[in-house]
Amino acid sequence: MKRFIEQVAIVTGAGSGIGRATALRLAQEGAKVVLADWSEDGLQETVSQLPPETACIERKLDVSDEAGVRALVSEANERFGQIDILINNAGISGGSYPPVTENERADWEQILGVNLIGAMLMIKHVAPHMQERKQGAIVNTASVAGIRSGAGGNPYSASKAGVINLTQTAACDLGGFNIRVNAVCPGLVETGMTKPVFDYARANEKEHKLGGRCELRRYGKPEELAAAICFLASDDASYITGQALPVDGGNTASLNMPGMK
Numbered sequence: 178m179k180r181f182i183e184q185v186a187i188v189t190g191a192g193s194g195i196g197r198a199t200a201l202r203l204a205q206e207g208a209k210v211v212l213a214d215w216s217e218d219g220l221q222e223t224v225s226q227l228p229p230e231t232a233c234i235e236r237k238l239d240v241s242d243e244a245g246v247r248a249l250v251s252e253a254n255e256r257f258g259q260i261d262i263l264i265n266n267a268g269i270s271g272g273s274y275p276p277v278t279e280n281e282r283a284d285w286e287q288i289l290g291v292n293l294i295g296a297m298l299m300i301k302h303v304a305p306h307m308q309e310r311k312q313g314a315i316v317n318t319a320s321v322a323g324i325r326s327g328a329g330g331n332p333y334s335a336s337k338a339g340v341i342n343l344t345q346t347a348a349c350d351l352g353g354f355n356i357r358v359n360a361v362c363p364g365l366v367e368t369g370m371t372k373p374v375f376d377y378a379r380a381n382e383k384e385h386k387l388g389g390r391c392e393l394r395r396y397g398k399p400e401e402l403a404a405a406i407c408f409l410a411s412d413d414a415s416y417i418t419g420q421a422l423p424v425d426g427g428n429t430a431s432l433n434m435p436g437m438k
């Protein structure tokens with residue numbers, strides 16, 4: 178299957194985890210890729226795994242820095258002449274968070290700045306190029322944490338709820354230009370972000386618990402998210418816009434009530 182031949186895709190957070198797996202899948206299916214991440218080492222590792230013939234630009238970028246976003250998008254458009262796909266995936270969890278009574282304003286500003294404002298900035302600067310050609314597909318990485326929260330979930334959960342809402346707004350603003358905007362909501366996936374969770378579970382013989390809240394009884398792999406993201410980015414999803422698709426092994430299908438399993 179080669180759904181992205183001659184198409185140009187920008188992937189943020191392409192230096193690790195879900196973003197890397199998505200960049201590789203897009204390239205395997207023929208896309209030219211523009212890889213952005215604030216980790217240069219991560220970017221180099223992703224580039225080393227691309228199919229050899231892939232046309233690629235990789236750039237260090239903080240998605241919350243508007244000047245950097247503007248420069249990256251201009252460079253991508255000048256080099257490749259078009260932008261067909263934006264995968265808005267860069268994100269930070271900030272580690273674990275205390276209850277709301279102990280939240281720090283600076284943590285909220287940093288996490289909302291990357292996860293929500295960064296996603297908005299990328300759309301703001303990429304969409305005009307898509308509007309000119311009246312075609313485009315944008316996929317945002319939200320989270321199941323944007324659908325429901327939990328103790329200590331702030332401000333990550335709030336940022337991802339915002340990403341789901343931004344997905345709806347952007348789909349409405351851009352639908353008239355034949356630009357589709359969707360989101361995926363990953364459940365627990367083993368990546369750089371969740372490494373501390375996995376390390377802790379493995380060190381304490383609790384690995385079996387990692388998939389415990391998923392109806393499929395296991396956690397997800399980055400490639401399983403990449404498959405869903407690439408579906409939403411492709412013409413296979415040509416009549417889908419404004420949606421947030423859980424890719425979570427059934428996590429959000431369940432109330433997880435005590436005694437229900």
Ligand code: NAD
Pocket residue numbers: 189190191192193194195196213214215216219238239240241266267268269270291295318319320321322362363364365366367368369370371
């Ligand atoms: P990851 O930490 O492995 O990858 C995230 C990448 O984004 C890293 O390479 C990081 O350097 C980059 N990044 C972070 N902030 C950036 C910034 N400001 N500018 C540019 N690059 C930046 O984690 P992942 O799990 O692959 O995360 C990808 C997305 O998936 C994130 O948006 C995350 O919130 C979301 N997500 C992950 C899970 C999970 O269980 N892993 C669950 C739900 C949602």
Ligand code: ADP
Pocket residue numbers: 215239268269270271272370
């Ligand atoms: P953690 O989950 O451990 O809190 P983060 O996900 O917040 O880590 O950060 C991931 C990496 O990005 C770290 O190496 C951190 O130093 C780096 N980083 C954090 N904020 C910024 C920023 N504004 N610009 C560039 N790099 C940053």
